[in-house]
Amino acid sequence: MxxxxxxxxxxxxxxxxxxxxxxxxxxxxxxxxxxxxxxxxxxxxxxxxxxxxxxxxxxxxxxxxxxxxxxxxxxxxxxxxxxxxxxxxxxxxxxxxxxxxxxxxxxxxxxxxxxxxxxxxxxxxxxxxxxxxxxxxxxxxxxxxxxxxxxxxxxxxxxxxHQPLPPLVPLAPATGAAAALDAVDRVQDQSGGIRERLDQLTGFPVWPPRPVTDAEPARTRPSMDPDFARARLEELVRAATHRYAAYAHGSPVMLVHAATAPNAVLRTLPALPRELWAPSLDAAWAASAAVTAAYTPERPAEHPAAPEGLSPEEVFARAAAHGNDHTIKFTDTALDVGGPTALAAALRSIELIPPEL
Structure with a gap:
């Protein structure tokens, strides 16, 4: 990050x-x-x-x-x-x-x-x-x-x-966060609100695959190193932020949460005991995958890259002038991620979400 x-x-x-x-x-x-x-x-x-x-x-x-x-x-x-x-x-x-x-x-x-x-x-x-x-x-x-x-x-x-997700079947593992989000199946009926959509969830790809050590047989699910969990959480926030640029047209407001929810977990990790970092990653992945399943469109859309020379501060100033709360929060996460693809995603939110000011 x-x-x-x-x-x-x-x-x-x-x-x-x-x-x-x-x-x-x-x-x-x-x-x-x-x-x-x-x-x-x-x-x-x-x-x-x-x-x-x-x-x-x-x-x-x-x-x-x-x-x-x-x-x-x-x-x-x-x-x-x-x-x-x-x-x-x-x-x-x-x-x-x-x-x-x-x-x-x-x-x-x-x-x-x-x-x-x-x-x-x-x-x-x-x-x-x-x-x-x-x-x-x-x-x-x-x-x-x-x-x-x-x-x-x-x-x-x-x-x-407090709202637990329905029981979920672990599906085929994915090697990276971006691939895992791409492998999430869309819910069939996208006519209702988020609660109705979440009720349709049945399973997510296993991500991240648990590393197997010499001391633990391959049939077990080894405990996850806290630093590994934090790195994978950063990867998830980055992947969800980048993905927004191409898929936001499915639901410009709701899809911001696929990135901002796991980023909230990432921001909280330093205040938590390290033994809570791995379960925090699992929950963050479930949240991001759930929002993705509920609102992602069938196909990506073309989108412009961030203009060269546009600084992160200038992008956030645009979000502030735009005034929409979701745009502000998503741009905040995009600046955490950093880089031109994240800035392009932030600009996409400014483009697609109606302004408030």
Missing amino acids: DDTTHNSPDTSGTLDEALERLHSFGPERDGWLSNHAPMAVEALVRHGQAPGVHRWLDHYRAKLEDMPARFTEVTPDNWREALGDPRRIADWTAYFERETAGRPWREVLAEWWPRLLPGIAAGATHPVIRVGHCVRTLLASGENAPRVAELAHGLGYWAAR
Whole structure:
């Protein structure tokens, strides 16, 4: 991954102001559509667009709804029955606010990450993406009340919308992430929303194939080295970002999540115990493959290359001016990946997704 485009941590206070402004609102609107504002403002600030954040929020305000009413308190004794219950969004948020007030945020994250990973498809992958943006800020800029509260909101949203994928059959292994995404079968009925499409999933290619060591027979599935898992996760984010350029016409908005969801997992790895890195890769692959299966078109489309001499900063400035939350977040991931193909993919999102500003 390309770290050359990462900007310095925000010292203006804009992100903290934006998060405080947003925390009176819920994570959804119109029943289940996600509130993307916390993720988008984090990306805007990170890439030097802090002066326009409050104007962007003023425009986005029409899409925000108040935090829903409390239902029944989530406790250490009843959390299992509350998992995946969207009526409990406010209850889950309050639970994680209590947890992060009483313990270090890394400890809370490490405890709940493996519990939540099986439901990574929750809310069309938006909860894990929100957590990834938050953890990036906590790692880069340190913790304070608004940032830790944002983690509580992200984890609470994920727990309330927790959605495991249906049982999946392992299909023929693929040697690389790009080949694995190409081998994912499209769902047959693409007329419904993501929940209806995910219900049709039956199996994914095995990726990455597990290396066999001298100490473990070939019939077993060896444990994965954490550094190997991280490298493969970087490969997956790169492949999904590059693939968007040719396949985005199938669903320009939804297909961004094939890249932004695994990138959220990648951003979270440094805050997690290393023994969680391999299962994190497996979950990220499932999320990326699920979105690919649900929305990829039958054939790729021709697309222009990124203009020569166009810098990553200029591409992100175009995304910020475009204003769409998905375009901003996808371009943020494309800059993480780096290189002309990723920039071309970012420009493709600007071309295909309707502007907001």
